[in-house]
Amino acid sequence: MTRILAISGSPSHPSRTYGILEYATKLLAKEGLHIDIISVRDLPAEDLLFGKYDSPALEQPKALLAQADGVIIATPIYKAAYTGVLKAFLDLLPQKSLTGKVVLPLATGGTIAHLLAIEYALKPILGELGARNILATVYAVDKQIQKQPDDSVLLDEELEQRLKDVLQEFIKAVKLSAIESPQLAHAN
Numbered sequence: 001m002t003r004i005l006a007i008s009g010s011p012s013h014p015s016r017t018y019g020i021l022e023y024a025t026k027l028l029a030k031e032g033l034h035i036d037i038i039s040v041r042d043l044p045a046e047d048l049l050f051g052k053y054d055s056p057a058l059e060q061p062k063a064l065l066a067q068a069d070g071v072i073i074a075t076p077i078y079k080a081a082y083t084g085v086l087k088a089f090l091d092l093l094p095q096k097s098l099t100g101k102v103v104l105p106l107a108t109g110g111t112i113a114h115l116l117a118i119e120y121a122l123k124p125i126l127g128e129l130g131a132r133n134i135l136a137t138v139y140a141v142d143k144q145i146q147k148q149p150d151d152s153v154l155l156d157e158e159l160e161q162r163l164k165d166v167l168q169e170f171i172k173a174v175k176l177s178a179i180e181s182p183q184l185a186h187a188n
Contacts, residue, residue: 009086
């Protein structure tokens with residue numbers, strides 16, 4: 001079974017970032033993919049802050065990452081960078097833990113001016129972790145995502161279409177990657 005790990009780098013919950021990630025995972029689940037979601041904010045802050053690589057709390061996220069064929073990383077953009085809590089988590093992952101995985105970055109921000117933060121801030125660390133198949137980012141401006149009373153989100157039409165398009169590309173890339181190198185995808 002094709003496995004996807006969705007990682008929320010938002011420091012708050014509920015959030016627009018988590019909402020768009022959850023929306024994406026529901027679409028992927030309809031395609032028969034197995035989805036696991038982790039919120040980095042739920043990990044012990046002390047472990048992240050003090051760089052406790054051997055923390056028992058990190059065992060499950062690391063195992064889910066090792067089993068994943070594809071990874072979605074969602075983050076809000078603050079001050080032209082991804083969140084500190086996401087950075088602390090990524091720093092604790094094993095070297096090359098994204099090798100052989102298809103990676104889809106999702107980002108939200110208050111203004112389109114921060115769109116390039118993914119290119120110059122997040123993608124280099126993903127590459128350092130071994131990601132070579134990083135798909136086009138879906139960046140959403142906050143006004144394109146309306147929070148609903150049940151904590152779900154309503155996406156504007158243009159954003160919803162972009163997300164659906166990149167998710168179809170993600171599905172194809174993950175399935176192709178799993179066929180081409182099944183042992184590499186799970187070697188970490």
